[in-house]
Amino acid sequence: MADDTEDCSFSRQPLQRSGIHDKHPTHEQTKAKQCPENEDIPQNLTLASLPSIYLRLSKAKLTGLVAMSALCGYGMAPGELDLMVCFLMSLGTFMSSCSANAFNQIFEVPYDSQMARTKRRVLVTGLLSRVHAISFASIIGISGILILTSYVNLLAAIISATTWGLYVTTYTPLKRVCIGNTWIGAVVGALPPMIGWAGRTGSLDAGAFIMAGFLFTWQFPHFNALSWNLRSDYSKAGYRMMATRNPDLCQSVAFRHCLFIIVLSFLAPYFNLTTWPFALFSLPLNFTFAYLAWCFYKQADGKTATYLFKFSLLHLPLLMIMLLISKKNLPVAKVFENI
CATH class of the missing domain: 1.20.120 (Four Helix Bundle (Hemerythrin (Met), subunit A))
Incomplete structure (x- = not known):
């Protein structure tokens, strides 16, 4: 999707026309400037807490919407219904989206720390290290594409990989360059139904x-x-x-x-x-x-x-x-x- 749907709390503050900063804190400065309200977040990482932390890193609500969109595409496509293929298509799409959203957070730590709706994200608050987050995002992303390639079909895998690439390498950096990022984000959000359609028919x-x-x-x-x-x-x-x-x-x-x-x-x-x-x-x-x-x-x-x-x-x-x-x-x- 174009942006972080799960972080949808509204700020009623008026637009500060001169509020755009030319300088942004480094990752180390970000960790040093933790907000008082973040002090109640436990800093000791445990095995039991990992699943919930990974879901937060993956923007679970947004990722769930992506998977649902792919399911709708599969449901609307003609052809025989194969529940196992449908499940694996959804799983592969979900995992690929988890990876893309995680990399998005990895790249935006210095900027997330300045926004009220994102300053409690797991990398900003230090719940996960950057290396840990990169490892998780890489493993789950590669696994998702391999599932689509091996158990669904190549076209579905290609569309999913294209979605990942557009989101991570184009939309994410473009947000700080020009307003055209919204159109790129819309393309990213439009592709999941095509993954589902391709997963059922092998064509578009x-x-x-x-x-x-x-x-x-x-x-x-x-x-x-x-x-x-x-x-x-x-x-x-x-x-x-x-x-x-x-x-x-x-x-x-x-x-x-x-x-x-x-x-x-x-x-x-x-x-x-x-x-x-x-x-x-x-x-x-x-x-x-x-x-x-x-x-x-x-x-x-x-x-x-x-x-x-x-x-x-x-x-x-x-x-x-x-x-x-x-x-x-x-x-x-x-x-x-x-x-």
Whole structure:
């Protein structure tokens, strides 16, 4: 995804236009400047605490969303359902995403220490060493790609590896360079359904790209609303986001992509991904999303951004469920088709 969905607490502080620092602390300085509120975090690493620490390092909620997106792609693809392949595809995708998110945290320790929502991350607080984190991220990432290559298929593995590469080597450093990082992040978030589709069919067709399109367009209202209320944090850490660099663009892009979701909802039945009733039944959900984005576009503030962000968390799973039950040639879909 474009950014850290699991860290979604909002800061209501006004944007500090001059708050972007030219100098950032080193990793050693970061550890020396621990916040008082972090002093209650145990610094003794135990075997029992490792699983929870690894999940925090892997951004478990975001990784879970990635795996669910891949599952939706697998579910929407044509072909025979193989539960073992489906499980291994999900596992490989989950592990690859864990690795990408871990490397993201490894690279951003000096900047995470300056943001209220990230200053309690495991590397910032010293729960794990950098070497330990790199070892974990490397082993789980390689293992995930090997699972996809050996037990799913090569195409699914290639797409997963591409997702990892874009997130770690392009999106992560680009966040400090230009606002184009949001589009790269949206591409990263759009690829998991294609992993699932490829895992079931061994190929990609129009349906795979429509599924990816839904994820790509959804991320703009979701992340732009999230970043609006975190502008002060992003500015302090030196991240270049639409919300801080071009607020008008941030608002218009969010609304524009909500309209694109409506278009995609009509393209889905046109390309035989779903039955035609899906386009009709999804309209109330999509229009509500677009209305909230319109309110954000007309008057962006903490209230409209919060409403849009919270509804985005409801919109995506509901849309995915509607897609799955409206899938072409699915028995339940034929019931709706006869209405």
